[in-house]
Amino acid sequence: MQTTQPDAPRPWVASYPDGIAWDAPIDTTPVHEQVLAACRKNPSGMALDFLGGTTSFAQLARAIEAFAGALQKEFGVTKGSRVALMLPNTPFYPIAYYAVLRAGGTVVNCNPLYTVTELSHITGSAGADIMVTLDLQQIFEKAEALLSVGHVKDLIVCHFPNALPLVKKLLFSIAKRKDLANPRKSAQASRVAYFDDLLTRGHQPEAVSIDPHTDIAVQQYTGGTTGLPKGALLTHANIAANMSQIDKWGCGLFYPPSKVVAVLPFFHIFAMTVCMNVPLCNGTPVVMLPRFELKALLDLLTRTRANVLPAVPTLLAAIARSEATKPEQLASLEVAISGGAALADEVRHSFGKKSKALLAEGYGLTEASPVVCCAALRKPSRPMSIGMPLPGTDIRFVDVDTGEVVGTGQDGELQVKGPQVMAGYYADEEATRAAFVDGWLRTGDVGHIDEDGYVFLVDRIKDLIICSGFNVYPRTIEEALMGHDAVEEVNVIGVPDDYRGEAPVAFVKLRDGQSIDAHGLKLWLADKLNKIEMPREIIFKDALPRTLIGKLSKKELREEYAQTKRKAP
Incomplete structure (x- = not known):
């Protein structure tokens, strides 16, 4: 609180x-109580639109209740059970999310673009025995790998075409059939259940007593830009x-x-x-x-x-x-x-x-x-x-x-x-202590x-560059470079410097059809940055690395730059 x-x-x-x-x-x-109340208030209203296929609030509520009942009765989900969701944006996601909470469980979100190694850390750390995923080949093969090594014990698979409106469903089944996995032929088929089958069984969920201030709704893993992701416990x-x-x-x-x-x-x-x-x-x-x-x-x-x-x-x-x-x-x-x-x-x-x-x-x-x-x-x-x-x-x-x-x-x-600040990190008292000062959450x-x-x-703080004892902020340099018409994207990092301790290096992607060299950009920056802020190097790239949600990533640039310097004669 x-x-x-x-x-x-x-x-x-x-x-x-x-x-x-x-x-x-x-x-x-x-939140699951709130969404079910909204469904009762406006049952005929549209809740979800996915590529033109719609789900009403009444349909959403029925699916949430049926899936929550199945989680309880067929998988033993109860208060505190961790259920991993590895789903892109489809109607399956909100149904599964609210159903897990309705059943008393805790949602563990998994990015479908993560590697199996990254997913293994999250599911293993969280103790998520159940994973809800899709039968799209690129996603299912990762879920199958997690199942085969025991990082999850059961898979619940959603059939992707069922999320589509009728015409698109038919077209997908014809033109994109190769993109679908066949879980029934998996070596782990005995541990795979099917989302639509579970909904049709009509299980009614039992009530679960929730203490909003202590019970965990979502165990959300951080981006992991400074080491392994940590599970933030959100009540x-x-x-x-x-x-x-x-x-x-x-x-x-x-x-x-x-x-x-x-x-x-x-x-x-x-x-x-x-x-x-x-x-x-x-x-x-x-x-x-x-x-x-x-x-x-x-x-x-x-x-x-x-x-x-x-x-x-x-x-x-x-x-x-x-x-x-x-x-x-x-x-x-x-x-x-x-x-x-x-x-x-x-x-x-x-x-x-x-x-x-x-x-x-x-x-x-x-x-x-x-x-x-x-x-x-x-x-x-x-x-x-x-x-x-x-x-x-x-x-x-x-x-x-x-x-x-x-x-x-x-x-x-x-x-x-x-009141929105987390309860702490899962199974990591040291990280939790480091995250707070006198009850205040440190943001970095x-x-x-x-x-x-x-x-x-x-x-x-971790991106701050200390040049000759002065603080240099990459964002100041990035904003200045972004002001040039030829520049489309820029990312600035600090690198070791024998004389200044650290120095800024700018990585630049130019707009299509534009050209300028490093000397020209430095001349343009001369009246916009002081001498300490001026990049030691400006490196041009066709594309800048990003995190999996699309943010420009400094971590990969630091690794790339260090590797380049190690190889230099």
Whole structure:
């Protein structure tokens, strides 16, 4: 529960949009109870749209209850059982997610793009005996491998074509049949059950007593950019509280007649909360894509007239920079919410030329369920700010070296308190202790707050470059380079330097048809960066490495650069 000191200064409260109160009551009703209540309230309304195939709220509720009953009666799922979901965005995901919670279990999200080794760590660490997955070959073969080595004991397989509307189902069965696995021919077939079969058995789930503040709803594994992923324990209250905070911040944005686009994957914490839980619990339709493809997204917006688009900056950049994107295709959009990574000013402006939608940047982390701060969703906010702390959320900035709280405008590590903050890391007391200071969650992000309560982030502590004793923030260099017309993407890392200790190196991807050399870029940067910030090297690449959710990745660049230097004569 929230432990914020009642007399903590909150300069942001005075800047809150009209109608939003920081101290408004926070609803911690478990999410599965909320979604089933929404289904009862509007049974005939559309809950899900997947490539044109629709699911009503009544159908959603029946499937949740039937699958929850099957999990209890045929697999022994009870309070605390870990159930892994390895599913892309399809109707199967929300059904399975809410059913696991209804049965008393804990959801363990697995990225289908992970390697078997990465998945083995997650399922093994979590103790997830059951995995729900798809019969698409590329996904099923990973699940089968986990089953064969004992990292999961049972598979529940969803038949992908059954998620499609009739015509697309028939076409898929003809043209894409080779993409489907045949689990019945698997060497592990005796340990495979089928999602549709389980639903038809009509099991009714038994009631489970849930304590929202202590029982774990989701064991969400972190991205693992600094070692092996850790399992953040998110209670039912953590998940519900963040939903309630976002709901209040949205001032009705997530209620009908809105439609929310889910192109970000549900297995990622941002999409799980903002694209799925918040809208569905308010009776608002969610329109899904299984993965991001620009044409498919533009077609979806044209067809559904959806008005809310949660996105990551790389997705927004793809929309903004493509000549294929026409303003009329984005005409229905009212609000785009950027999260998951810093939003470059260049992307903000480029998107604004294509769409009249309000573009709001938010900020969060897995350990906070995830949203901590967000720009206003109904009116323009302060440029380059991640907005203000959500209702019920307290923040402070602490000097990275001394641990002392810093004043307005001074840079320090962002630390957070609020009802959305995790209970800790699973089976890792040392990591849990390291994550908190006096009850405040350490984020590892550096920034400051201005006199009006707007929050600005500078960079990650671990990405900070120390040059000749001075702090150099990669984001400062990245923003400067992104201002050049020839530059499409840039990522900056710190590398060892015999003279300065560390030095910045910039990796740049140019726009198609553009050319400039490193000397030309450095000349252009001369009046935009000081001498310490000037990159020691500018390296051009055809593509920059990304994480599995599309964020630019510094980890791979550091490894690549170090390997290159080791090979150098």
